[in-house]
Amino acid sequence: MNILGLIPARGGSKGIPGKNIKPLFGKPLLQYTFEAAKESKLLSRVILSSDDTLILKVAEEIGLEAPFTRPAEFSRDGTPSIEVIKHALNYFKAKEVSFDAVCLLQPTTPFRRAGLIDAATDRFLEGDYDSLLSVRQVPSEYNPHWIFEEQDNRLKIATGEDKIIPRRQELPKAYHRDGAIYLTKTEIVLKQNSLYGNSIGYIDTTGDPYVNIDTVEDWKEAERLVKSGKWRVESGE
Template identity: 65%
Template sequence: MKILGIIPARGGSKGLKRKNILPLGEKPLLQYTCESARNSKLLTKVILSSDDEEIIEVAKGLGLEVPFKRPDNLAQDTTTSLEVVKHALQYFKDKGESFDAVCLLQPTTPFRESELIDKAIQKFISDSPDSLVSVREVPHEYNPHWIFEEKEGRLSIATGEKEIITRRQELPKAYFRDGAIYLTKTSMILNQNSLYGKNIGFIDTTDSPYVNIDTPSDWEKAESILNTMK
């Protein structure tokens, strides 16, 4: 299976300015994802998608392929990951190159290992879902079956059930996306205009170090994790 790895890194981050190239430990943040992607044995090609010249130069210095500069209209706060992926696929289509799937790897989750990428791809190939995402288990106290919604001053169970599940042991597992890996069939992206589809596979990363960096406090957490990994 031909899989295009895309590392999206725009220049206009708001929560933490210039975060993609800020030094985390002894490396720019972007380098962590660059290294894990390049060490993957199952990604066919890995590229950077960015609108920012400085980020592009840093990426090239790391040996990352940068086939194009992303247009400004695809580097806004409102730009979706789907739009970024479709732009990259169209670029390669115009060059006569196609891929069976896309693997989106966000620099803001720096502690994802190349082994995890390959494990996710292997599961994606063997199970053949529309997409596969990396997830982490939701702590039981935040399980959606124990979450309430407010409507007109009254609470109701968020899942729509009339009776709450009383025992923790009876709660079904629930997960949230951790942002580390998104794998999607190209046909789903181009024909269904979706990064997910209806048949979504997953890989559980609950036991691995995790942060998704958006704010200064997230950055502090990343530095703390990095210190424990030395």
């Protein structure tokens, strides 16, 4: 299966200016994701999608392929990731280059354990899923079966059940996306306009060092993980 590894990195970040190329212990942020992608034996090609000349220049310096400049219409604050993916797939389609699936690797989730991308890809292929996500387990207190929604000044169980599950041990496992890996079949993206489809696999990263960088506080957390030794920059672990 031909799988495109796609690293999206637009300019214009407001929370942390220049976030995608801001140095984190001597490396521009997007380099962490590129290094993880380079280790993969199952990604057929790894590219950058960016609208920003400085980001494109950094990509060239670190050896990350950037075959196009992403148009402004796909680089706005509210542009969904799927539009970025569709643009890349259609760019290659116009050049008669096809991919069976795409692996979206967001640079704002920089810490991926060695072999994670290929482990996720193996599971994606073996399960013949429409998509596969990297996820982390939701703590019990935030499990949807214990969450209430407000309706007409009253609370109701978010799952719609009449009775709450009384014991933590009886709660089904629940997960949230961690942003590190989105694997989706090309036909699901282009024909269903979806990142997910109907059959969604997952790989659990609950025990891994984790940060999803959106704010200055998130950046400080990334620095803390490195300083504490939970992530070693030199070895990529």
